[in-house]
Amino acid sequence: DDIRYIYRELNASLQDTAASPWGYSLAAEDTMVMGERVFMENLVPEVVGMGLRDAIYLLENAGLRVRFAGRGKVTHQSMRPGTRIKEGEVIYIELST
16 A cells, blocks of 8 residues: 555556555556465465565465575575475575575
8 A cells, every 4th residue: 555655646647457465566667566476275385575464474374384595585596486385395495695
């Protein structure tokens, strides 16, 4: 909601398709594009680009144990998104420093 407000106030172009709090954003020429991340039950979620707190929340709620290195945003995850989860598996995530 804050981002939508700011873009309205700046009269800037925003393409918004995000309906949930878990989304993504990227710049496309002169427009900011916002979309919704979709998570499937029992499948590893894509957490690259997220902060540590959000990544851990999603991964642990999916049944994974998380180990991490670094600070900042997630730049790599050891399990490919969409991989079937086995309860208690360990996923390693690297963050930018």
